[in-house]
Amino acid sequence: MGKDVVMWIAVAGLALLCLALLATLVVSRRAWSRDAHAAHAELGDLRGRVEALEHAQGATPRTSVPTEYLITGLGGTPEPDPAPPERIDGTVFADTVLRETVVKAASLAHGVRRGLAPATRNRIRFEMKQEVRRSRKQRRTDLKAAQRDLHARERRTMTGEAS
Missing domain, CATH: 1.20.5 (Single alpha-helices involved in coiled-coils or other helix-helix interfaces)
Known part of the structure; x- marks a missing residue:
């Protein structure tokens, strides 16, 4: 129930x-x-x-604007205007879109596969370690410079008070 x-x-x-x-x-x-x-x-x-x-x-007279001509070539016969692109069939369009999508998906998959390869990961890990070491060294250098500056200020204030 x-x-x-x-x-x-x-x-x-x-x-x-x-x-x-x-x-x-x-x-x-x-x-x-x-x-x-x-x-x-x-x-x-x-x-x-x-x-x-x-x-x-249509009822009012139009004023004519003088036309400026631009010479783009000398002699020869003018090239005919290119024909407008013909309409493509829906199946051809779908096939083109599908092929383009497949190519983009394949290139993305290749990039991801290459990016996640062990050699790439090891190189990234190595460069990260180098960057960490460099930043530690830079911090130590900055700290030492700040300490030297602090001690120099303290010495100046002590000598200024003593005199």
């Missing part, structure tokens, strides 16, 4: 969860629909404005 109650509670919880998800979906769908209608109305208004501006510009 206890297992049946637990099962019914679980089913009721899942049903409530599905109901909440459905309500969220309906609310978001309505908000999206309102936004889409507002965008379409604004687009229609903007198209009307653009047409009015184009009509107004």
Whole structure:
């Protein structure tokens, strides 16, 4: 009897969860629909404005601006404009994207494998030890210099008070 109650509670919880998800979906769908209608109305208004501006510009005479020419070559025949790139098929695009992704994943795996190689780890460990030793030596040098400076100040204050 206890297992049946637990099962019914679980089913009721899942049903409530599905109901909440459905309500969220309906609310978001309505908000999206309102936004889409507002965008379409604004687009229609903007198209009307653009047409009015184009009509107004067509009625007024345009002033000509002198054109400056730039000579980029001497003689010869001008090269034709390159043709626009052709549209590629969806399968070709997917294949290209997949290949690029595989190449990136393989290079990442190679870099991780190389970075975690024992030789690399040993080199890093060696350089870390060297850096620790260098920093200890630098701290000792700084400490000695600070102590010398402190002793020199103490001597100056003692000689200044004694005289």
